[in-house]
Amino acid sequence: MKRKIPANAKRVFTGILYDVYHWKQRLPGNSYKTFEAVKKLDTVVVFASVGDKVLLAEEKRVGVPVEIGALGGMVERGEKPLHAAKRELLEESGYVSNNWRPLDVWDHSSLTMEQKNHFFAAANCRKIRDPQLEDGEIIKTFKIGFDDMISLSTRSKKFSRYIGGYITEASKSKALKKRFRNALFGLSTS
Numbered sequence: 001m002k003r004k005i006p007a008n009a010k011r012v013f014t015g016i017l018y019d020v021y022h023w024k025q026r027l028p029g030n031s032y033k034t035f036e037a038v039k040k041l042d043t044v045v046v047f048a049s050v051g052d053k054v055l056l057a058e059e060k061r062v063g064v065p066v067e068i069g070a071l072g073g074m075v076e077r078g079e080k081p082l083h084a085a086k087r088e089l090l091e092e093s094g095y096v097s098n099n100w101r102p103l104d105v106w107d108h109s110s111l112t113m114e115q116k117n118h119f120f121a122a123a124n125c126r127k128i129r130d131p132q133l134e135d136g137e138i139i140k141t142f143k144i145g146f147d148d149m150i151s152l153s154t155r156s157k158k159f160s161r162y163i164g165g166y167i168t169e170a171s172k173s174k175a176l177k178k179r180f181r182n183a184l185f186g187l188s189t190s
Helices: 081-093 146-155 161-170 174-184
Strands: 010-014 018-026 032-040 043-050 053-061 064-069 071-074 099-107 116-123 138-144
Touching (some): 043 174, 064 161, 071 081, 081 116, 146 174, 161 174
Antiparallel strands (some): 053 064, 053 138, 099 116
8 A cells, every 4th residue: 555645744854865754644533643654765777778788787785795787876856857867877887868768667655655766768878988986886887688688687696676577577578578678779669
């Protein structure tokens, strides 16, 4: 079950990734109770293509095993998801694209948390500089064929379960797989 944080909720804590909200809500019998929920910053995931290959990342984070997946990160406060996707692609890989398509939005909200993940395709990317990683980020990019990416997502224990889940969903039918491939390589999605 998902609950939207009401517009009249008061932010009582602003964190790095999470904000905490409180609001009073009427209960049966006309009493009131204070409810609480957190809003986590949204994330962006960028599936990028360079020529006929997909650009993936092998990332090592503190306290987490090496993981293979797409590029991406947090949507900063006040930032639009597409702007965040373009910024993350450039920061983490040094690549840019003039051909962006939204793929999907996964809503991971629950009764006590709001958060969305925005998926984008960036086609025909070109490198314009070296990556400019944040402190603690260790990211190595590599290129792989589309079908090899799908295969890797199902057989590698290093592949991000989260990104692999998206690839699995997109590959469940020939039509979805074609739409994903076409968006990724800048082709007509019809």
